[in-house]
Amino acid sequence: MRLLDKVVMITGAGGDIGSAQCRLFAKEQAKLVITDIKRHRGVKLADEISREGGFALFVDLDVSSESDWEAAVSATLERFRKIDVLVNNAGIYNTEPIQDETAENWDQVLSINSKGAFLGTRAVVEPMRLMKRGSIINVASTTALVGSCRGGAYGASKAALLSLTKHTAIQNAEYGIRANAVIPGPIETDMIAENISDPKSRALSESRVPLGRLGAPLEVAYPILYLASDESSYVTGAELLVDGGLTAQ
Template identity: 40%
Template sequence: MRDFEGKVAIVTGAGRGIGRAIALRLASSGAKLGVADIHLAFAESVVKEIQDADGQAVAVQVDVTQSEQVKNMVEEVLKAFGRIDILVNNAGIFTAAKFPELSEHQWDQMLNVHLKGTFLCSRAVVEHMLARGSGCIINIGSTSGLSGGTSGAHYAAAKGGVIAFTRSIGKELAGHGIRVNAVAPSKIETDMLQGVDTPEAREQLMRKIPLGRIGRPEEIAEIVAFLASDRASYIIGEVIVASGGY
């Protein structure tokens, strides 16, 4: 299906993991991609994958916590493709920390990347979307933002903020033709999945997941593709949980 023929998407944190899978999935359905990542080499690698499959994409280096860099990202994609229809706020970091040892720096860094970054990127594209009267923003949250989790209060707070932000601007922007939703994954096979680097640890984790396995980035990408498509045209401010029952 070519759901996104003629449309342009920006995916942040698109150099690896879930972001890469999302970029490739949208491109496979016809979208032109702004592949944004703090590591330019990773973004360029994904762009090559898209181009090798006869897609169109540009790589953009961006630190989503820096408003000028975010503004430049949007300008570069507009210069390349003339429009922005879809924004996927996926850029993220993770460091496990027990609350008594949690530093102020760790707290600020986590909220800056996840919550401030989502705000800055959304604000930067919304002006363009408002002018066109249409658009779609999809934020990548986490089940930790819903249930709290046990890996770090800073991560749970940041993702909880992303979810509340999604619900709030989803309601505010719906009347302007802009749909905002979120996906809340649980344990997914990415570099951010820490503490399961031995067969024993993986087995222990999988026993906790009713489905019996760790999720794949491509499964999250499929949910994003659905939310970005016209098939989700009546879904506003919602959070789709993808956890395998965890």
């Protein structure tokens, strides 16, 4: 019961890492606010969790939309009167090398991956300040730390999240609000399915990881659970690597 009575809002919650968090947090007695741009996935997940005795509300939310954030936070407060935890988990991936990247695509990736987290942070900080507590968790990526032969916008968007995390932590510490980032390496989800679709590229990805394999969504959900719970009450502004040792070498 590590999240007993905590209201936890998760963006992109219908995706693989998001739904792993939802299922895990429901078992820990959280009241879940499942949000996603893909309504069918979120509704299905909320139904599944409710059927199994958990507590889940689905709210439509495109994280890049200011008005969606206002509506989603209002709906959450109307229902639960508080928000204890926000996980900025929604994201899109891209692998275009910088030389071939379009300005429109760059804007879109940053708009969802980093501006989305900024809008969410700004929207929940006020109700959290009133409660004098809260935990905000941003899901970054090892691409924020190291370069790669593909991509650019994605890594840049995740690097912005790391800075957002530290600024949020410093500006809200006096209000009892903590902000932390998790930094996953390659995790076996829809997002990277194309990258690892043939055995050769899968083997290459695995060979780069000291633990010798890709991570599973639940292996990212557990560190997020720790940061969401009161067990991490003295942890703020931190970056928790969840990468099988990828960036330790």
